[in-house]
Amino acid sequence: MISLEKICRSFTVGDEKVHALRDIDLRVSDGEYISIMGPSGSGKSTLLNMIGLLDRPDSGTYRIGDEDVTLLSDRRQAEVRCHRIGFIFQFFHLVSRMTASENIELPMILAGMEPKQRRGKVEEAVEAFGLADRASHRPDQLSGGQRQRVAIARATVMQPEILLADEPTGNLDSTSGMDVINILERLNGDGITLIMVTHDHSLGRRATRQLTMVDGRIERDTVPSLSSAPGS
Amino acid sequence: MxxxxxxxxxxxxxxxxxxxxxxxxxxxxxxxxxxxxxxxxxxxxxxxxxxxxSSLGTNLLIILPGRSETVGGPPPLLGITPRDLTLEDAEALLHIRGIRYSAPIIVGAAPLSRADREREVTVLGSTSHLYHIRKLQMAYGRFLPEDEALRQAAVCILGHKTKTELFGSDPALGQSLRIGEYRFRVIGVLAPMGESLGMDMSDVVIIPVASAQSLFNTSSMFRIIVEADSREIMDRAKNAVLRTIKLRHEGEDDVTVVSQDAVLATxxxxxxxxxxxxxxxxxxxxxxxxxxxxxxxxxxxxxxxxxxxxxxxxxxxxxxxxxxxxxxxxxxxxxxxxxxxxxxxxxxxxxxxxxxxxxxxxxxxxxxxxxxxxxxxxxxxxxxxxxxxxxxxxxxxxxxx
Known part of the structure; x- marks a missing residue:
């Protein structure tokens, strides 16, 4: 369970203060499938970064379960990122000198896992994401869809409870984009909490709960399947 | 990790x-x-x-018989002193720590003749140490044998100019010649070199110091040149030389030790x-x-x-x-x-x-x-x-x- 209370975040661009997030309140239950939509600059990526502990709020509290994670030390925050959160980027962010399987292995290396155990998990992930014949290729030898599948494998290999995806299909053609969405939805079906930022409405509408952000605020929070109760 | x-x-x-x-x-x-x-x-x-x-002699000390301070004049270059510098003095100086070489020197002039040619030359009586101290180089043959300071070997080394004047372009090695009354065999010729320490080393004949003693019928050394290990210990070496000679000369301070101060300062x-x-x-x-x-x-x-x-x-x-x-x-x-x-x-x-x-x-x-x-x-x-x-x-x- 994720809860954000009165989260604020502002940047200074030039001599102008930009409020990316204004008093965001949000509760997410385990296993939800949420899409965040909105125009550019509405703060949707900032919100996702905040949930992924990649960014720090200026004020407000952010809890995962009962733990206030904004107050954690660097080491404990790293632990949360490592074990509880998986993050998928629009630009994949694979390490270019490493092969696909080495990229997938990276979080486990950082966690200090035994090599034997790592190898087993990498093999499983490679199989599961249809990368068996590309495992020893470096990212520049992979297609966009394959790269994003490697990134998803890397994000989920530690079996996190929350999976965050920032425009995961933004750099892909529609076929491999659908492919990636199917994988993410399958993972959600297995119980992972999935939060996805997108500006593609047809993708956003697939989610069971849809947030629309404007100017740093959550403008709409709809759960289409359950009549049309706007709630917050 | x-x-x-x-x-x-x-x-x-x-x-x-x-x-x-x-x-x-x-x-x-x-x-x-x-x-x-x-x-x-x-x-x-x-x-x-x-x-x-160091080839100019920055770590050399020259020991002259007699004291200059008492008369205030230049050091007596001719041995006017109650006690002579001896071959044994030269040997004794070698025992001082930091002294590498000690070459006793007898200098005299004698007629040098071969076949029908004869001329006056400067004769240097010394030991093999002179070779190292003066950084001599051989053109042919070898220098005086080591460890035979006391032996009157009838061998000589010619300076380059002496060799040319006496032999022309003929080989000189192994030839014999006369110095005064004695016969000597040429065992080496020095490479051409300039003047150093005020002596033209190309116009000399070098013979073992013991041979020079009998040639000139003297037992006293003209001077002794010693070489210290390095420039830094010169002062200490100078004092040690003075002490050693004094001890050997019945407590009499009767030598002058000269170093090349101007060269050293530069x-x-x-x-x-x-x-x-x-x-x-x-x-x-x-x-x-x-x-x-x-x-x-x-x-x-x-x-x-x-x-x-x-x-x-x-x-x-x-x-x-x-x-x-x-x-x-x-x-x-x-x-x-x-x-x-x-x-x-x-x-x-x-x-x-x-x-x-x-x-x-x-x-x-x-x-x-x-x-x-x-x-x-x-x-x-x-x-x-x-x-x-x-x-x-x-x-x-x-x-x-």
Whole structure:
């Protein structure tokens, strides 16, 4: 369970203060499938970064379960990122000198896992994401869809409870984009909490709960399947 | 994170980026290499000058019989003294610590004849030590035999001019000639050389000191020249010589010890300037190398800020990132320094081939300093930007490139 209370975040661009997030309140239950939509600059990526502990709020509290994670030390925050959160980027962010399987292995290396155990998990992930014949290729030898599948494998290999995806299909053609969405939805079906930022409405509408952000605020929070109760 | 994984991550990090790694190695190698080569050249120049000066006799002491202070005049060049300087005095001086050579000298003029030619020459009676002290060089044959100071061997060495005047272009080695009443066999001819210590060494005949004693019917030495190990111990050596002779001469202070003070003073000035010059060359090259390595490291690690951001996003702690970059910097800097040492050795070898006159030897201190600086600068300026990047929130590190 994720809860954000009165989260604020502002940047200074030039001599102008930009409020990316204004008093965001949000509760997410385990296993939800949420899409965040909105125009550019509405703060949707900032919100996702905040949930992924990649960014720090200026004020407000952010809890995962009962733990206030904004107050954690660097080491404990790293632990949360490592074990509880998986993050998928629009630009994949694979390490270019490493092969696909080495990229997938990276979080486990950082966690200090035994090599034997790592190898087993990498093999499983490679199989599961249809990368068996590309495992020893470096990212520049992979297609966009394959790269994003490697990134998803890397994000989920530690079996996190929350999976965050920032425009995961933004750099892909529609076929491999659908492919990636199917994988993410399958993972959600297995119980992972999935939060996805997108500006593609047809993708956003697939989610069971849809947030629309404007100017740093959550403008709409709809759960289409359950009549049309706007709630917050 | 496991230690093996740290090392293998670090290894793959620099092995995976060829261009970047080669650039680093080049910077390191040039840095270390230039420090070592420049200081080696400086040291070489210095030791060349020191060598040249020592051939002028900066570490020589000349012992003359008699005392000059009592009369205030110049040292008595002819032996007017109650006690003679003897061959034994010369031997005794060799026992002083720091005295390397001690050559007794008898000088006289005698007629030198061969077949129908005859002329007056300066005859020097001495021992094999004279060869080292005066830095003599042989054109042919050999110098006086070692350890035969007391033996009256009938052998002689001709100065270059004497040889030419007596033999022309005929070979002189093995020929015999007469000096006064005695027959001598020529065993060596000196290479041509200039005047030194006020004596033209090309117009002389050198014979064993014992032979000179009978030739001139004297037991006293004209002077004794001793050579000390180094310039620094000259004062101590001078006192020790005076003490030793006094002891042997029944407590009488009856010799004068002369060193080449004017030459020494000049030498000391030049030596100081040269030492300063070498030190400055070393310091400047170290600074330049340090800045070079620093810049390349800073650029290379700053380029990897996004990677640091990603590692943080994947769950790396600040400490893990620092350890990763520290390990990588140590490995890269060590390999780079090793290349630098190789480069330096190669360059010094090449310069030696080009200018054989320069005595080049890589000073150990410069190797140590160069490698230490390279390692230190390399590690510090790899880890500093890594620490800075690791302090950022992952999103900031990831976004800026």
């Amino acid at each position: 496991r230690a093996v994984d740290v090392v293998s991550f670090a290894y793959r990090a620099f092995a995976g980026h060829r261009v970047r790694t080669v650039l680093l190695f080049v910077a390191m190698a040039i840095g270390v290499g230039s420090v070592v080569v420049l200081t080696t050249l400086g040291e070489g120049a210095r030791s060349y000058v020191v060598g040249q000066f 030498f000391d000035k030049i030596f100081t300037v040269l030492t300063l010059a070498v030190a400055s060359i070393g310091a400047i090259s170290i600074a330049v190398a340090g800045i070079l390595i620093m810049n390349v490291m800073l650029i290379v690690v700053s380029q990897r800020r996004a990677e640091i951001g990603l590692l943080k996003a994947l769950g790396a702690t600040r400490q893990q990132i620092i350890v990763l970059f520290l390990t990588e910097a140590i490995i890269v800097s060590s390999i780079g320094s090793a290349f630098g040492v190789l480069l330096a050795r190669g360059s010094v070898w090449g310069i030696e081939k080009l200018f054989p006159i320069l005595p080049l030897q890589i000073p150990l201190w410069s190797l140590a300093v160069a490698v230490a600086i390279a390692l230190m600068v390399g590690v510090v300026f790899a880890v500093l930007p890594a620490i800075n990047a690791a302090k950022l929130d992952p999103v900031v590190a990831l976004s800026r490139r």
